[in-house]
Amino acid sequence: MQAKVIKLISNKWTVNSNGKLYECSSIGKFKYLKVSPLVGDIVEVDDNNQITKILPRKNELIRPPIANVDQAIILTSCKEPSFSSNLLDKMLVIIEYNNIKPVICFTKYDLLNDTKEIDEIINYYKKIGYEVFINNDVSRIKEVLKDKVSVLTGQTGVGKSSLLNKLKEDLNLPTGEISKALGRGRHTTRHVELLEIAGGLVADTPGFSSLDFYGMSKKDIKDNFTEFYKNEDKCKYQDCIHIKEDGCYIKELVSKQKIMNTRYENYVKFIKEIDENKR
Numbered sequence: 369m370q371a372k373v374i375k376l377i378s379n380k381w382t383v384n385s386n387g388k389l390y391e392c393s394s395i396g397k398f399k400y401l402k403v404s405p406l407v408g409d410i411v412e413v414d415d416n417n418q419i420t421k422i423l424p425r426k427n428e429l430i431r432p433p434i435a436n437v438d439q440a441i442i443l444t445s446c447k448e449p450s451f452s453s454n455l456l457d458k459m460l461v462i463i464e465y466n467n468i469k470p471v472i473c474f475t476k477y478d479l480l481n482d483t484k485e486i487d488e489i490i491n492y493y494k495k496i497g498y499e500v501f502i503n504n505d506v507s508r509i510k511e512v513l514k515d516k517v518s519v520l521t522g523q524t525g526v527g528k529s530s531l532l533n534k535l536k537e538d539l540n541l542p543t544g545e546i547s548k549a550l551g552r553g554r555h556t557t558r559h560v561e562l563l564e565i566a567g568g569l570v571a572d573t574p575g576f577s578s579l580d581f582y583g584m585s586k587k588d589i590k591d592n593f594t595e596f597y598k599n600e601d602k603c604k605y606q607d608c609i610h611i612k613e614d615g616c617y618i619k620e621l622v623s624k625q626k627i628m629n630t631r632y633e634n635y636v637k638f639i640k641e642i643d644e645n646k647r
Contacts, residue, residue: 439468492628586643
């Protein structure tokens with residue numbers, strides 16, 4: 369039978385076939401081929417509840433490990449933990465590189481005493497073309513989730529489980545307190561699982577505090593900074609990396625504050641990270 373993998377714990381895969389759930393193992397050849405079924409995969413299962421084949425994927429993420437995703441809801445905290453433009457931009461680049469639509473959701477907005485700075489950031493990301501929500505926009509977020517496979521991701525303590533509980537009240541997922549010493553939350557999600565929410569499937573995933581640009585080049589980085597890509601044809605050189613070259617239109621836009629300084633600073637850091645990874 370054909371089924372969708374909806375949960376993975378240890379070496380046990382839960383699959384859904386025509387509304388019925390089955391707990392499965394996988395055949396040994398996957399280990400030999402160095403592949404493994406991921407949550408979101410469409411698979412074939414034999415009469416012994418063994419996964420025998422993984423159908424071609426349209427995309428996949430390494431961290432969190434999930435396949436065939438329509439969109440990624442990136443949760444980024446305004447406070448506790450503090451907003452990190454570096455982490456948000458890194459997630460945006462990696463998600464877009466993997467041909468997944470990113471949607472940004474700012475959490476813990478209500479904890480801010482002064483919202484001016486974060487409002488400017490929110491407006492900038494909207495201006496360059498991203499869908500942006502604040503986590504009290506529950507009805508609008510539900511509309512975005514309908515008929516889609518979505519991954520809900522962000523650093524630990526950002527409020528993923530809290531948002532999921534708002535979206536579906538009977539979930540009762542555990543939420544973690546923020547560690548005052550470390551400024552981040554305790555891990556409350558231990559595995560990847562697709563949950564039926566708002567007419568779609570949503571993956572609650574373990575939090576993470578670091579990402580790498582696995583398999584990506586400097587060109588991949590610059591092509592996935594959306595406002596850079598849209599304007600780079602105005603640069604003097606076709607292969608401009610937007611760092612040391614003269615006649616760079618992107619640097620001109622930064623100097624005129626048409627591109628946000630933190631976006632450009634993060635871009636430079638990411639390019640350096642690619643160089644360092646090659647050494």
